[in-house]
Amino acid sequence: MIDVIKEDLVLDCSGMLCPMPVVKTSKAMKDLQSGQILKMIATDPGAPPDMEAWSRQTGNELLRSMTEDGKFIFFLKKK
Amino acid sequence: MSKSDPTAPKRLALIASKGTLDWAYPPFILASAAGAMGWEVGVFFTFYGLTLLKPELTAAVSPLGNPAMPMKMPFGPEGFQNINWSMPNLLMANVPGFESVATTLMKQTFKNKGVASVEELRQACLDMDVRMIGCQMTMDVFGFKREDFINECEIGGAAMFLEYAADADVQLFI
Numbered sequence: 616m617i618d619v620i621k622e623d624l625v626l627d628c629s630g631m632l633c634p635m636p637v638v639k640t641s642k643a644m645k646d647l648q649s650g651q652i653l654k655m656i657a658t659d660p661g662a663p664p665d666m667e668a669w670s671r672q673t674g675n676e677l678l679r680s681m682t683e684d685g686k687f688i689f690f691l692k693k694k
Numbered sequence: 695m696s697k698s699d700p701t702a703p704k705r706l707a708l709i710a711s712k713g714t715l716d717w718a719y720p721p722f723i724l725a726s727a728a729g730a731m732g733w734e735v736g737v738f739f740t741f742y743g744l745t746l747l748k749p750e751l752t753a754a755v756s757p758l759g760n761p762a763m764p765m766k767m768p769f770g771p772e773g774f775q776n777i778n779w780s781m782p783n784l785l786m787a788n789v790p791g792f793e794s795v796a797t798t799l800m801k802q803t804f805k806n807k808g809v810a811s812v813e814e815l816r817q818a819c820l821d822m823d824v825r826m827i828g829c830q831m832t833m834d835v836f837g838f839k840r841e842d843f844i845n846e847c848e849i850g851g852a853a854m855f856l857e858y859a860a861d862a863d864v865q866l867f868i
Contacts, residue, residue, distance in 0.1 A: 641730035
């Protein structure tokens with residue numbers, strides 16, 4: 616049983632290709648306070664490795680990364 | 695100063711030297727991705743790349759002399775879209791408007807697949823304070839004036855870019 620993560624903001628990047636999911640995530644994060652959580656949804660198969668790198672580079676923690684109905688879902692906690 | 699100051703963000707220094715539609719993408723994609731990761735980014739636009747700083751982007755693409763470019767149709771059933779049309783050079787060089795057709799097809803294909811336009815990517819870069827530097831020497835050679843380019847860009851030379859690049863973590867020539 617996985618804990619449910621409650622997001623503060625949802626960003627849907629479905630249909631977008633590199634680098635837009637990363638660019639939009641970065642922009643959306645600016646609207647959050649430290650500790651708040653962004654749920655990002657993407658369909659680009661390049662998104663999982665890109666979001667991992669983005670998380671490492673920016674220090675915003677990638678709490679969980681999963682696949683659901685062919686979509687990639689990321690929970691990111693603002694630093 | 696990235697390397698001189700350990701607390702400073704990472705820095706990316708790019709040279710954009712080509713002005714066709716296909717080559718306009720890599721610098722703007724890398725610059726916007728780096729900006730989104732909190733890096734400091736500077737792009738030096740030189741030679742044909744300088745035209746990417748014009749307010750209206752007119753970048754086009756030509757399959758002529760580029761046998762690696764796939765020629766695909768952005769409409770119709772999937773099987774039709776997947777056909778790679780072989781275009782003889784003789785045809786590409788002699789049919790009027792072939793280049794604008796190829797450009798339209800590439801833009802439409804990119805749009806259908808979910809790739810942002812070059813205009814959108816450039817704006818995303820500007821929104822993230824990516825520094826854009828136009829090459830003074832290229833302006834002199836091709837007869838461009840400062841007012842031919844977007845207000846956000848700076849004008850500089852090789853020494854200015856090299857000083858910036860010397861302190862960068864990643865430097866690429868495109």
